[in-house]
Amino acid sequence: MAATTAQSMGTLPSGMGICTTFPDIFYLPELIFGGLVWILVASAHVTPPNPLGWVMFVSIFCFVMTFLWMILFAAGCHKSSSGWAAADFVYHGLAVIFYLSAGVALAFITMLSKGGDLQLYRIYISAVVFAFAATFLYFIHAILSAIRWKHF
Template sequence: MAATTAQSVGSLPSGLEICTTAPDIFYLPELVFGGLVWILVASTHVNPPNPLAWVMFVSVFCFVMTFLWMIIFAAGCHKNSSGWAAADFGYHGLAVLFYLSAGVDLAFITFLYQAGEFRIYQIDISAVVFAFAATLLYFIHAILSAIRWKHF
C-alpha cells in the first residue's frame, strides 16, 4: 500500500513538498515576476538613472533572497523550527513593503517620462504591472506564512 505524506500542522515543507504546499507554491511565480521586473527595468534608459536604483535593488535583492529561501526549504535546512516559520513571514512581509514602494516609485517615474519614447514607456508600464503583481504574490505568501506560523 502506498504511503501518503500529508504535511501536518506545525511542520515546514522540504524537498519537492515546497511545490505543493499553500504558501510555498508562490516561490516560483515570485521569482518569475520579480525577474521580469528586473529585466524590464534594466532594459530601459532613464536620465538620470538614480530614480530606478531603488527598483533595481528591490528586484535583485528579492530575486536572490527568494531563490536562496527556496533552496533552504527544498534542501531541508530549516529543521521544522518555529523560528524558520517566523523568519519566513518576516522576509515575505519585508518583500511586500519593498515591492510596494518600488512599484509606486516605478509608476511615478513612468508617469513623469510618459512623453518620451513610446517603446520605453510600454516597457516601463509592463514593469509597473509586474512589480504590483509581485507585490500581490509576496502579500499572499506573507499572509499564508503568518497563518502557518500561528499554527506552528
C-alpha cells in the same frame, strides 16, 4: 489537497514539498515576476537614476533572497522549526514593503515619461504591472506564512 494544506500549517515542507504546499507554491511565480521587473527595468534607459536604482535594488535583492530561501527550504535546512516559520513571515513581509515602494516609485517614473519615447513608456508600464503582481504574490505568501507560523 486537504492533506497537503493541513501538513503545511503545522510543519515546514522540504524537498519537492515546496512545490505542492501553500504558501511555498508561490516561490516560482515570485521569482518569475520579480525577474521580469528586473529585466524590464534593466533593459530601459535609466533617465532618473535614483528611483530606478531603488527598483533595481529591490528586484535583484528579492530575486536572490527568494531563490536562496527556496533552496534552503528545498534542502530542509529549517528542520521544521518555528523560528524558520517566523523568519519566512518576516522576509515575505519585508519583500511586500520593498516591492510596494518600488512599484509606486516606478509608477511615478512611468507617469513622468508619458510624453517621451513610446517604447520606453511601454517597457515601464510592463515593469509596473509585474512589480505590483510580485507585490501581490509576496503579500499572499506573507499572509499564509503568518497563518502557518501561528499554527506552530
